[in-house]
Amino acid sequence: MPPPCDIETCKRKSRALCHCCNKNLCPDHLKEHDDSINSQIHPLVDNINNLDNQLSALNVDEIIDKCRQKLDKWRHDSHKEIDRFYQEKYQELQQRCIERVGQKRKTIHQIKLKTNVLIQEQEATYDDISSLKSIINDIKRDIDQYEENGISVDVYPLIINNNLIYIENWIMNEIDLSTLSSLYRTIDCSNNDWPILTSNNRFLLLKTNTYHEYDHIPMDIVLQYLILYQININ
Ligand SMILES: [Zn+2]
Ligand SMILES: [Zn+2]
Known part of the structure; x- marks a missing residue:
């Protein structure tokens, strides 16, 4: 028998265990929980793009x-x-x-x-x-x-x-992307259908419009819209 939904006011039985926060959730609350996480990623994408634009516009x-x-x-x-x-x-x-x-x-x-x-x-x-x-x-x-x-x-x-005269030699610490989810798979993005949000010399953060084929990605991966790819330099 599944445990009850962890949302206090909810009387229903849980359907799934959310691995990202270790909560048992009923289908409605799982969707609500999922939507809530999804909605938080979009402002972050805007932030990343703003930083990119700021850097490009820099004189x-x-x-x-x-x-x-x-x-x-x-x-x-x-x-x-x-x-x-x-x-x-x-x-x-x-x-x-x-x-x-x-x-x-x-x-x-x-x-x-x-x-x-x-x-x-x-x-x-x-x-x-x-x-x-x-x-x-x-x-x-x-x-x-x-x-x-x-x-x-x-x-x-x-x-x-x-x-x-000392001129600062500024070495930026490489951002540790390892705290994000591990590599999911590699794709061919040579046809420009995959707008790059950000990258360093090891990873690309891509936005995809067709997320259905990824909806089996585990919850703790950066959700349907954002996928982190490792750059393969051949
Ligand atoms: Zn969760
Ligand atoms: Zn519930």
């Missing part, structure tokens, strides 16, 4: 342009930083060059004074002449070298670290 160039603004700002700021550093070093260079001339001028001035004293006193010795010659030679060599080469400036190339 990737616009997104690239939007994100590129950060790169451009980085470039602009970096150029500004290089210019600032350059100006700082340029001023340092000017200062050092002028200082160098000032130092030489000061030394020459001191020698002039010393020489004038020696002339006025008429007390110059051979050693003074020799010492003066040596100092004058040193200064001349220094000024000649400065005139020809300036002061030494060593530069090193700017090393750009790749980590200065």
Whole structure:
């Protein structure tokens, strides 16, 4: 004797056990239960199609342009930083060059004074002449070298670290379709009669208009309208 229908208000005997929710149901409530599940799948199909349309309508160039603004700002700021550093070093260079001339001028001035004293006193010795010659030679060599080469400036190339800019590498977790019912069968859908709702590299979710031939699919399969097919890549 079959158990009573699990719907509280129903007095009839159950006809079937629904495997998806483990309920004993009379024919009317089984149909109602089935219709209720069927009605819930349609909004989901709309949702999936909306997502697909949203993705198709997406303007990737616009997104690239939007994100590129950060790169451009980085470039602009970096150029500004290089210019600032350059100006700082340029001023340092000017200062050092002028200082160098000032130092030489000061030394020459001191020698002039010393020489004038020696002339006025008429007390110059051979050693003074020799010492003066040596100092004058040193200064001349220094000024000649400065005139020809300036002061030494060593530069090193700017090393750009790749980590200065990080671009997100977004790896989407593969959607786990294994929670849906297992593969039912394979079909030939090369004639475009089978609109694809969604797919990944392993499965196709198809909508079929002629569901009668599938009404023996167990209840827990994604109902009559939606059938999940594994893609066979030959
Ligand atoms: Zn059920
Ligand atoms: Zn019932």
